[in-house]
Amino acid sequence: MSSGNLLTTPDTESSGWRTRLHLGSKNRRRSTELGLLIISIVITVSAYIIAALGKTATIPGNIVPILVALLVLSLTAHVGTRILAPNADPVMLPIASLLNGLGFVMITRLDYHEAILQALWSAVGVFGYLLALYFIRNSSILDRYRYLLGVAGIALLMMPLVPKLGVNISGVRLWIHLGPLTFQPVEAAKLMLAIFFSSYFVEKREVLGHPIGGDKKVTLVEFRALGPIFAAWGISLLIMTAERDVGFSLLIFLIFIITLWLATSRKTYLILGGVLFGLGTITASLIFYHVRERLIVWFNPWKYATTIGYQLIQGQFALGFGGVGGTGLGRGHPTIIPVVASDYIFAAIGEEMGLLGTTAIVFAFLLIVGAGLRAALRARNDFSKLLAASFTAIIGLQSFFIMAGIVRLLPLTGVTLPFVAYGGSSLVANYILIAVLMRISHEGNS
């Protein structure tokens, strides 16, 4: 498949790095990646200048440091990949960098203070990406720590519920305070739980995949098979009710069901999962106003255009106003939309970059999904395969949920748009997610 295979070996001794870096210049995947990264930087910097021109009609004074920072970050990520995962897919990193870059441009245009934080978090994200590539030399390491990761994932999910530690932000209890920082532990938890699910299901798939009925141990098998699914259902309902978040609880539950189905090939899990979540949602919407409110607004936002549907309607206006070509960066009024930088950045992109911009974002995510699933198909072992598929499902579904919520295909779920939206925890977690996909891709291509 690739000429790079001959030139590199997957050994991990540091003495080999220098040689590989040297030889790496002949690695076609990494050369492609470098080319794509440069394109991504050119797009980002152009967009940054255009946005500044559109808003204030002047070229921003900090353009040189921004350019340098972008170059340094992208090249560090690239060189790191060249050393640590030379055979990995060439598309994922440039797309992540492009999404991150465009998101940064929009955030700068929306809120300068948040932009500075987002720049810092981007640096932390790239650092996290490199650390993940460095420490996860082999994807099977993750298999080894599955219980630790599983317990840590659940603990992180519960953290916002701890008094004094958790914070309510706009009615959702998803954040925790750590000194001056707030962060969303669910972003890290989603990765840990997906690793745990993948590892656990690969090992237990014989039992879980056993057809229900047919021998004496019917009840035992049924219990074994159904126990986890009810446990996951319970946990996701708990998040939905206690932390008042619909988006992540749906995401984690779906990842659970999809991973289980991928591992066992039993469609019953998909159906049962769907039914359980449907029941859970209906019950929750009957009991909890914050869940019901989302459904009410989804069905008829115009009726609540000035109250609970205000954000949704303003988002629709922004998208419609952008039309095909958009108003031009810096020329729209996306700040009318409440919490635009985190929840509604996609609508801001739709207003200023139009259908062309939103389509680019949609297809960028589709390309990441394609690259992730390609990595899954080529992965060396079942655990890596399953892990790559479930990580890809995370990024695909999470981006779909928020974009579909904004265009009213689904009720609005307050998940972030990976890489694009403002938010440090999301950025770092998604960079680590990409690192793991890159690791699996590297292994598969080596």
Next chain:
Amino acid sequence: MDKRIRRLGIFLTILFVVLFLQLNNIQVLQASSLNNKPGNVLTASSTSNEPRGQIVSRNGTVLAKSIPVSDQYHYLRVYPDGPLYADVTGFDSLIYGTSGIESSYNQYLVAQPNPIKSLSDIFSSQQKYVTDTVVSTISAKLQAEAAKALGSLEGAVVAIDPTTGAILAMYSNPTYNPNLLSMHNASKVEAAWHTYQTDPNQPMLDRATSRAYPPGSTFKIVTTSAIFDHAPQIASQVFPYQTQITLPNTVNTLSNYAHESCGGPLALLLAVSCDTAYAQIGMQLGAQSLYNEAYSFGFNQVPPLDIPGVAAAQFPKASSFARNIPGLAYSAIGQENVAATALQMALVGAGIANRGAIMAPHLMSQIRNYQDQIVKNYVPKIWKQATSAATASQVSQLMVGVVKNGTAQGIAIPGVEIAAKTGTAQTNLAASSNLSLSGSDNWMVAFAPAQSPKIAIAVVVPSQKGLSFNSTGAQYAGPVVKSMIQTALGLS
């Protein structure tokens, strides 16, 4: 597992394709309807750096225009006689969006790129944008007269051409100044908005179309029409003279205005506005007939006037009277739970004037482009066939009697046959003893000339401080109606 991973891929691809389709739907197919939704501030703020089309009266008086200014938006929306036409033009605000004609004809008012017809056009210094002009049906003369005649009274005037449904005047007092909302200084606009919204006199409430008041005895026009349509035998009945009647199943009584005694044939009952007789007529007609008649005159439906915010008049469902016969008696004289906007009562008058057909009310008569060519021409259409021409003619004659020898004698103009009905709705019986606030909503509905009507008018002067004790429609709404008719017929 590979097979399932591919399926997952297909599933996710489908999701993203659906997303892509929906984006096309919103950003392309629905874009223009979203842009023209009321409350879309984006449209207002973007187009503010382009000129905006004029709104003019039927005779060409400019009601709204864009003037070039030197600030960042380049054009400022100006309303030369802002407060007078506020509820007609509405406002065009960077912060609060649009209302009135500014909202409903926004798609014509926004600037369009000047079409390039030749190569030289590209290099010439001609205007980059062109705009359409909305010609409204409003008569500047009648609008000014409405404001002058109301003076400091709180209330509303609606004048309609009964043959076309064209709104000739539509004025609500107190009013507001749309210029204060179209300014480019955001903090001043916000301050003005806040002042208007918190003002107890509610200057931004359009009393002509958005607020329904009990129509009182002006509703007897509908009740009288119901007699001819549903129970013609009542028309020949003679009612005993009474000062009050006892309502069925109660010890409550319904008495005439100022406890006068009245009765006799129908013509006299309408002329003196005999409540005791009309209460009995209502009960004789029955709830269903009265409800049907009110519905066919447009009650419980939003009149199709071409601006946002129009309210429907209310008449209770027939079934609600099953256990409340006294309620039916009160409803027949336009009290209790009956409520109508000035627009609706003007439409009632217009329907009688126009041989039973209520023409759809409208404010736009034409849209002209920058070369003065007609882009859109309003074609009059019937909104409701309220009643038959025969009934309308009978009711019209009875209403002429109200001016000749009834409660509306005060508006008589020599040489002009006027049809009218007064109304004095006691909004709160307890309040009538409170001298600071008169407890009556004062109405008059009229049209003239009775044989070939050119104007139908409704005036409402709701209960407010400063009205005389026992105020009446003839006293407060009458003079406004009279001066409007004089102006409309060129007699002033």
